[in-house]
Amino acid sequence: MLPELITEIPGPASVALAEELRRYESHNVTYVDEAWPVFWKRAEGVNVWDEDGNRFLDMTAAFGVAGLGHGWSAPAMVEQSQVLVHGMGDVHPTRLKVETCQMLSALTYERWGAGRGKVVLSNSGFEAVESAMKTARVVTGRAGVLSFANSYHGMGYGALLGSGFEKFRQPFEDQLAARRVSLAFPRDDAGMERFEEALAGVDASGIGLVLVEPIQGRGGKIVPPDAFLPMLRSWCDQHGVLLACDEIFTGFNRTGRLFACEWSGVVPDLICVGKSMSGGFPISACVGKAEIMDAWPVSSGEALHTSTFLGNPVGCAMSVMSMKEHARAELAESVQGIGDYLKARLHGLRSPLIRDVRGRGLMLGVELAHQDGSPASDVAGGILGEMMQDGVFMLADGPAGNVLAWTPPFGVNREEVDYVLACLQARLEHHGGISA
Numbered sequence: 001m002l003p004e005l006i007t008e009i010p011g012p013a014s015v016a017l018a019e020e021l022r023r024y025e026s027h028n029v030t031y032v033d034e035a036w037p038v039f040w041k042r043a044e045g046v047n048v049w050d051e052d053g054n055r056f057l058d059m060t061a062a063f064g065v066a067g068l069g070h071g072w073s074a075p076a077m078v079e080q081s082q083v084l085v086h087g088m089g090d091v092h093p094t095r096l097k098v099e100t101c102q103m104l105s106a107l108t109y110e111r112w113g114a115g116r117g118k119v120v121l122s123n124s125g126f127e128a129v130e131s132a133m134k135t136a137r138v139v140t141g142r143a144g145v146l147s148f149a150n151s152y153h154g155m156g157y158g159a160l161l162g163s164g165f166e167k168f169r170q171p172f173e174d175q176l177a178a179r180r181v182s183l184a185f186p187r188d189d190a191g192m193e194r195f196e197e198a199l200a201g202v203d204a205s206g207i208g209l210v211l212v213e214p215i216q217g218r219g220g221k222i223v224p225p226d227a228f229l230p231m232l233r234s235w236c237d238q239h240g241v242l243l244a245c246d247e248i249f250t251g252f253n254r255t256g257r258l259f260a261c262e263w264s265g266v267v268p269d270l271i272c273v274g275k276s277m278s279g280g281f282p283i284s285a286c287v288g289k290a291e292i293m294d295a296w297p298v299s300s301g302e303a304l305h306t307s308t309f310l311g312n313p314v315g316c317a318m319s320v321m322s323m324k325e326h327a328r329a330e331l332a333e334s335v336q337g338i339g340d341y342l343k344a345r346l347h348g349l350r351s352p353l354i355r356d357v358r359g360r361g362l363m364l365g366v367e368l369a370h371q372d373g374s375p376a377s378d379v380a381g382g383i384l385g386e387m388m389q390d391g392v393f394m395l396a397d398g399p400a401g402n403v404l405a406w407t408p409p410f411g412v413n414r415e416e417v418d419y420v421l422a423c424l425q426a427r428l429e430h431h432g433g434i435s436a
């Protein structure tokens, strides 16, 4: 449904709540100013209603979580919460944990014809990345991680070690003792040549893991050339290094394939998933080829890696329900279809500020730059606030925050896309005039 606004944005209830939040939440967490944020009250499909009763269109799927639409897996949550809301994940588990692991295996390694997958469940995306890091340490005996500039893997210490976002990693660098090698993420053929040269020069001896997003998400929706993942795969094979695809953002049909690594036919040793796995419950997983995961020591009752909420039954129930839907081949096709439409419309935007339109499926980005080539972060930031005045939630990505990001729920329709694009065209014209 198109937006319906009945108050100023943000409305009085949001403004009052923001003041309270400022008083009680550590101020490093939520950005607050006179025009931000809007407090969400309920959501369904592609729509979100705020505390003031305004209806918005969500072009973010709330960080990519609501791929199937807001509230899609809520029935599983309601049903499960009536019988068991918390279990003892690594001591006395539930049937749902078994089903979740089975489905993760079926949708990854079994589907790729690579045998069974084995799973370490966790709560947040970064924890799944840390499971991958620990697995690599266990399997290879090497602590080093090779990752990419502008990669984003979350904020836990282990995940920060792989992160290419300098601003998040650097303040804690001295506490991250292990070795990290960072290479540029190639975005075109010339970048690919440079990458090949750089990779050839890497000393693999201390490296146990290559950690990569098949398409960089927060880094700015960057799709690497087709040869990139296959090249990493053969480098890893040559040097006995594990290849982990971080599909926390790209996974579960976001890019028009069930997993983005499928675009290149590469089977990673480990795959990290989260976000849209449950559609709203904090649950994530690191799945690996069975023979690799079997390098972990058998639990003696004291697991080498676990956590209190691991395999939470409500999260598992929502994941099983969501994954059954994600397994339908028609879903990937429909993401591709509406994604192609959105991308074509983005290419049709007219503004000298637009430097690039890129991405795959429903993971698209519009990079904005000034005439001198500098990132138009100021414009992108302004547009986010202005689009909220049109009833649209959007985010900006990229290290400079100048890439308008498009990751809506998959059910977004053409009328909604057309509405958002008409608003954006008007906002762009306001900022920079129309190109000749």
Ligand SMILES: Cc1ncc(COP(=O)(O)O)c(C=O)c1O
Pocket (backbone or CB within 6 Å): 063, 124, 125, 126, 127, 129, 152, 153, 154, 155, 213, 217, 218, 246, 247, 248, 249, 250, 274, 275
């Ligand atoms: C590719 C990728 N990996 C990991 C994460 C971290 O996930 P979480 O915020 O759930 O810890 C994110 C979050 O945006 C992500 O996009």
